[in-house]
Amino acid sequence: MLDVKGVDSYYANLHVLEQISFNVEKGEKVALFGPNGHGKSTLLKTICGLHPAKRGSVIFEGQDITSSPAHKIVEMGIAYIPEERYLFTDMTVYENLLMGAYTPKAKGKFQENLSYVYEIFPRLKERKNQITSTLSGGESRMVAVARGLMSEPTLLLVDEPSIGLSPSMRKVVFQSLESVNREKNITILIVEQEIRDALKLSERIYMLKKGQIIFERTAEEADVKEIEKAYF
Amino acid sequence: MLTAMNKLINKKHYNYFLVLAVIVGLAVYPYAGATSYMLHLFILFFIWAVVAVYWNLLLGYYGIFSLGNVAFMAIGGYTSAILSITYDIPPMITILLGGIAACLLVTLFLGLPALRLSGIYIALLSLVFALTIPSVLTLTRDFSGGGVGLHSIPGFLPGLERFQNYYFCMVFFLFAMFIKHRIIHSKAGLAFVALRDSEDFASTLGVNRYYEKLKVFAISSFMTGIAGGFYVHSQGDITPSLLGIEPFLLGVAMIELGGVGTFLGPVIGSAAIVFGNEFLRLAGTLRLAILGGLICFVILFYPGGLMQFFSQLGDYYNKIINYFRK
Amino acid sequence: MESFVNAIVSGLISGSLYAVMALGLTIIYGISRVFNFGHGVVALIGAYIAWAILQNLVFSTATYIVGIVVSMVFLSGFGYLLYLLTIGPLLRKPGWEISTVLFMLGLGIMLENIILQIFGPRIKSLPIFVSDHFRLFGVRVNWHDLVILVLVILIVIALNYFFKATKTGQAMRAVSQSVEGANVVGININWIFGLTFGLAFAVTGFSGVMLGTKYYLDPHIGWDWMVIGFVIVCFGGLGSVSGAILAALILGIIEALSIVYFGSVWVWPIWFVIFVIILLVRPQGILGGRS
Numbered sequence: 043m044l045d046v047k048g049v050d051s052y053y054a055n056l057h058v059l060e061q062i063s064f065n066v067e068k069g070e071k072v073a074l075f076g077p078n079g080h081g082k083s084t085l086l087k088t089i090c091g092l093h094p095a096k097r098g099s100v101i102f103e104g105q106d107i108t109s110s111p112a113h114k115i116v117e118m119g120i121a122y123i124p125e126e127r128y129l130f131t132d133m134t135v136y137e138n139l140l141m142g143a144y145t146p147k148a149k150g151k152f153q154e155n156l157s158y159v160y161e162i163f164p165r166l167k168e169r170k171n172q173i174t175s176t177l178s179g180g181e182s183r184m185v186a187v188a189r190g191l192m193s194e195p196t197l198l199l200v201d202e203p204s205i206g207l208s209p210s211m212r213k214v215v216f217q218s219l220e221s222v223n224r225e226k227n228i229t230i231l232i233v234e235q236e237i238r239d240a241l242k243l244s245e246r247i248y249m250l251k252k253g254q255i256i257f258e259r260t261a262e263e264a265d266v267k268e269i270e271k272a273y274f
Numbered sequence: 275m276l277t278a279m280n281k282l283i284n285k286k287h288y289n290y291f292l293v294l295a296v297i298v299g300l301a302v303y304p305y306a307g308a309t310s311y312m313l314h315l316f317i318l319f320f321i322w323a324v325v326a327v328y329w330n331l332l333l334g335y336y337g338i339f340s341l342g343n344v345a346f347m348a349i350g351g352y353t354s355a356i357l358s359i360t361y362d363i364p365p366m367i368t369i370l371l372g373g374i375a376a377c378l379l380v381t382l383f384l385g386l387p388a389l390r391l392s393g394i395y396i397a398l399l400s401l402v403f404a405l406t407i408p409s410v411l412t413l414t415r416d417f418s419g420g421g422v423g424l425h426s427i428p429g430f431l432p433g434l435e436r437f438q439n440y441y442f443c444m445v446f447f448l449f450a451m452f453i454k455h456r457i458i459h460s461k462a463g464l465a466f467v468a469l470r471d472s473e474d475f476a477s478t479l480g481v482n483r484y485y486e487k488l489k490v491f492a493i494s495s496f497m498t499g500i501a502g503g504f505y506v507h508s509q510g511d512i513t514p515s516l517l518g519i520e521p522f523l524l525g526v527a528m529i530e531l532g533g534v535g536t537f538l539g540p541v542i543g544s545a546a547i548v549f550g551n552e553f554l555r556l557a558g559t560l561r562l563a564i565l566g567g568l569i570c571f572v573i574l575f576y577p578g579g580l581m582q583f584f585s586q587l588g589d590y591y592n593k594i595i596n597y598f599r600k
Numbered sequence: 601m602e603s604f605v606n607a608i609v610s611g612l613i614s615g616s617l618y619a620v621m622a623l624g625l626t627i628i629y630g631i632s633r634v635f636n637f638g639h640g641v642v643a644l645i646g647a648y649i650a651w652a653i654l655q656n657l658v659f660s661t662a663t664y665i666v667g668i669v670v671s672m673v674f675l676s677g678f679g680y681l682l683y684l685l686t687i688g689p690l691l692r693k694p695g696w697e698i699s700t701v702l703f704m705l706g707l708g709i710m711l712e713n714i715i716l717q718i719f720g721p722r723i724k725s726l727p728i729f730v731s732d733h734f735r736l737f738g739v740r741v742n743w744h745d746l747v748i749l750v751l752v753i754l755i756v757i758a759l760n761y762f763f764k765a766t767k768t769g770q771a772m773r774a775v776s777q778s779v780e781g782a783n784v785v786g787i788n789i790n791w792i793f794g795l796t797f798g799l800a801f802a803v804t805g806f807s808g809v810m811l812g813t814k815y816y817l818d819p820h821i822g823w824d825w826m827v828i829g830f831v832i833v834c835f836g837g838l839g840s841v842s843g844a845i846l847a848a849l850i851l852g853i854i855e856a857l858s859i860v861y862f863g864s865v866w867v868w869p870i871w872f873v874i875f876v877i878i879l880l881v882r883p884q885g886i887l888g889g890r891s
Contacts (some may be wrong), residue, residue, distance in 0.1 A: 092783060116786030128781035130774050141774050144767075145786040193786060339698060387879040393697055394635050394838075395879060398830050402872050405827055409868040519823075523709055526702055534698070560717065566710025573703045574686060577693070 043068040043229055044089070044197060049098030051081070051088050058084045060253045062098070066197070071223055071230045073240040076250035077273050082233040083125060085250065086199045090122040091115045102197070117145045121195035125202040127186040131175040135166055138174055138185055142192030151194050158226075159188040162218045180211030187218060191228075198222070200232040204239060212236075216243055237269055300444055304437040313440050317508050319548040320447035324501040326528040326540035327454055328494040334535030335458060336490050339393040342384065342400030343498050344525045345407055348516045350376040350499025351506040355427045356417055358507075365430050369503030376499025377492050385491045390484055404522070408514045423513030427506050439508045446504055450497055451541075457493065458537065462486055523565050524551070530572045533581030542580045605739050607856040613745045615852020616752040617811055621825055622832040622844045623759070624804030630839035631776045631796045634687060637701045638708035639804060640826030641715075642679075644819065646671045646805025647812035648715055651726055659727065668809055672802040679801030683794045691793075708822070716819040726812040748810055755803065756845065772796060776839065831875050837884055 044066040051059035058081045066072045076082050087093040089100050091112035099108045107115055130138050139159065143152045160167035163184045169177065174185055183203060190198060200219065204212045216239050222228050234240040241247065247264050249257045249272050256272065259265075304313060329343040354372030358365050384403055388396040411418045418424070430442050457463050506512045515521070524547055532543025554561045576582060621643060628636050636642075653667035686707075690699050728744040735741070763769040775782040775792050782789060811825060832851055836843030851874070858870050 090784075092780070111788070111790075112783045113786045113788045116784070122784050124780065124784060126780070128778045128784060130777040130781055132777050133774070137770075141770065141781075141787075142785050144771065148786070189785065333698065339701070383876060387876050391879065391883050394701075395834070395883065397635075397701060398834060399875060399879065402827055402831065402875055405823070406868045406872040409865055412865055413869075519709060523706070526705065530702060534695075560713065563710045563713035563717070566706040566708070566713065569706030570686075570703055570710065573690070573699050573706070577695075577699065 043103055045101040047099050049088060050096045051084055051093060052096055058253050062255055064248050064255055066229060066231050068229055069227050070246065071244045073244035073247045074233045074250055075237060075247060075269055078235060080251055081253040082250055083201055086122060086201050086233055090120050090199055116193055117147065119196035120199060121190035121193045122199045123186050123190045123201060125205060127182050129174045129182055129185055132173065134171050134173055135185055136170040138189050139192050142189035145193060148192055148194040155192050159191055162221055163188055179206045180208060183207060183215060187215065191222065195228060197229045200230065202234055204234065204236045212239055219243060237266055241266065297448065304440055310436055313436050315548055317440055317443045319545055320443040321501050321505050322528065322548055323541050323544040324447055324450040325498050325525060326544040327450065328497045329525060330529050330534060330540040331454055331490065332494050333529065336487060338487055338491060339397040340400050341397045342404045344521050345404035345517060346376045346380055346495045346498040347502035347505065348407060349379060350502030351512050352418060354503035355424045355506040355512055358428050359424060360417055365428055365507045369500055372503040373496045373500035377496035380495040381492045385488050389487045389491065404517060407517050411514050421514060423511060425511045427510050430507050443504055443508060520562060523562065527565055527569050530569050531579050533579030536581045539579055539581045603860055607860045608853055609739055609741065611853030611856030612849060613749060614856060615849035616749050617814060618828055618832055618852055619845045619848035620752050620755060620807040621804065621811065622829045622848055623841065624800040625829045625833050626839060626841055626844045627800040628796060631772050632793045634700050636704055638704035639829055640822030641708040641711045642675060642801050642804045643808030643811065643825050644715060644822040646675055646808035647726060647817055648719055649674060650809045651724055651817065668806065671805050671809060675805035676798040676802040680794045680798035683797040688790060688793065712819050712822060721819065724817045726809060726817065728813050768795065831871055835878050
């Protein structure tokens with residue numbers, strides 16, 4: 043479904059991603075691990091068009107999206123859930139979700155997706171008229187995921203969803219990702235620093251270090267110790 | 275032979291040699307058959323180059339978005355003129371006082387309030403500041419000459435001729451360039467330029483950045499105020515038109531045309547504008563439209579200005595040299 | 601006492617005019633973070649187009665409306681194209697904060713000069729909408745001023761509706777709150793910015809027409825209007841529409857009072873001092889969140 047080949051990415055003169063190649067099959071749950079600052083976020087941003095790739099290609103469902111603008115990529119079915127969340131801070135939860143269904147494709151499924159999202163995140167339904175800047179960290183993370191789901195995606199790029207969350211919140215978020223994949227067959231590519239929860243969720247993992255993919259494992263083969271060692 | 279020439283073009287020596295040649299050339303020029311009119315233009319060039327260079331120091335190197343530098347020049351000039359006319363103080367001293375006045379006023383009323391905040395505030399405040407000064411001049415017309423301006427301003431020393439004014443201004447110009455060079459290459463200066471585009475580092479340095487900016491703002495307004503002093507005592511008059519749109523635009527054009535953030539850019543830019551102003555005059559009332567259009571054109575298509583153009587020429591030159599090497 | 605009340609009323613009227621003028625600035629800054637240094641010229645163009653149309657057609661309420669509509673349509677197209685062709689590309693390069701400002705300054709002066717060429721330097725004025733006045737509690741009120749006040753209120757209501765209830769307006773609000781978030785939900789940022797400029801230019805043009813009826817019209821007055829707009833927007837809080845309106849009213853009153861008690865030559869220094877005080881005491885303005 044998603045094919046990344048030989049991607050090189052820079053921030054000014056800093057070579058952040060080197061010849062990244064990997065793939066994600068439809069319906070899969072894949073995790074990307076790596077220490078902070080080694081390019082995980084940049085990789086997701088490059089895939090969804092928020093950051094340019096100097097070299098290489100990104101192919102989604104057979105189409106080359108390497109130089110497509112971000113809003114077109116959303117229309118094609120990729121939703122990026124940023125670590126920073128980037129919520130519309132002066133809008134309510136409901137309004138954020140409404141904006142999430144901006145593309146025509148998503149607009150058509152608005153009510154359906156809204157009920158689904160309220161089902162997996164009952165907390166959000168309670169707070170639907172609350173301004174998002176007043177939400178807690180976990181709640182705003184939920185809004186970010188929910189908003190992404192409102193765009194009718196077939197692929198979710200989730201950037202460090204567990205950062206700053208309490209263990210119970212983390213559980214809710216990961217469970218929601220699990221449900222979404224199971225019930226709607228949405229493919230998930232998750233980038234995480236925190237190993238255990240993401241490992242439990244995924245079927246395959248990659249390890250990103252210093253801008254390069256240094257190994258790939260299936261979830262059964264993957265050994266927490268090996269991954270932790272690779273961080274240093 | 276080409277290889278021998280290339281050996282000579284050892285970067286460092288080449289630069290010193292060039293600078294020396296330029297200084298000697300400038301010094302000898304009045305005796306090499308320069309007309310009085312050309313001397314007049316050169317004097318204007320020296321003065322405006324200093325204004326442009328110190329404006330560029332703020333804009334291009336330290337990222338301080340000041341729009342009021344021509345007003346600093348006017349403050350320095352007016353102060354110097356008023357003091358020398360009203361109180362008979364020798365111009366060499368009033369010029370200094372003018373610089374100090376400009377520095378104090380500007381740093382107090384512009385620097386302190388606006389430098390803590392994001393860039394746009396300095397731009398706004400300095401623009402409003404510049405537009406306020408003509409009103410102040412009208413209110414104080416008894417000694418500032420109001421709309422009529424001040425005339426018969428004494429020269430640097432009694433009984434000077436134009437070519438002596440030339441030397442005064444030339445020395446000032448060279449001195450100002452030297453000071454800027456020292457500032458840019460000082461430890462603080464280099465660090466600041468390296469940090470200029472990096473917001474994250476900048477915020478961790480918080481307070482220091484503010485004081486550094488205040489310092490360079492003070493220096494810039496001081497030097498620009500002194501340039502104003504040199505202006506009034508070499509030209510003999512000053513009117514509020516110096517605070518109008520045209521000088522302001524000319525200043526902007528000098529910086530953009532030359533290349534923001536480069537050392538020689540504003541010098542080249544001011545040379546182009548001062549000497550090219552003659553052609554502009556031919557355009558009559560369309561002058562401003564052409565100037566405005568020129569600025570737009572440069573920003574859109576040639577943001578590096580003439581410096582970018584010259585370095586492209588330099589690349590072509592290198593390509594040709596390499597071609598002949600084979 | 602009467603002159604005091606008159607000053608207040610007059611200040612409210614001019615304040616409401618300033619408010620509409622500052623709206624365009626606020627809209628552009630709030631959504632795209634570009635500070636429009638060509639704002640004055642846009643208002644000027646709006647006024648001059650209306651004037652030119654009135655010169656060539658038989659004067660009546662209908663032709664006046666035609667003039668205003670044509671002016672606004674032209675400016676919205678102009679704003680959209682200007683963004684697409686020039687500002688947009690500049691935004692994508694580093695140093696855009698400075699380059700957009702200097703570019704708009706240069707453009708503004710160029711256009712101002714062209715207006716001078718076409719229309720000449722002599723002062724013109726736009727005819728007022730309605731003549732005559734009435735007395736309210738002993739204070740003289742012009743019908744024309746009342747019409748202006750009503751129009752301003754209508755515009756504010758219309759804009760409010762646009763931003764709250766239409767999809768495009770909501771998208772603009774979203775962009776103003778988080779550009780990255782807008783990207784992530786599939787909003788075409790470039791197109792929104794273009795529309796923003798178009799909308800803001802149209803509103804500004806309209807404010808120019810109204811200012812032209814109340815004050816005089818010459819090619820250079822755009823600067824004064826623009827600087828007033830700057831101070832208002834900063835006082836009200838960058839990006840806050842309600843802040844700008846409130847600020848405009850307050851400052852309009854202060855200006856009117858200063859003219860009555862100090863004389864018009866003090867106006868500029870007073871604006872400047874106000875500005876400095878704002879920056880020192882409360883840079884984010886009365887209702888703003890950003891600084």
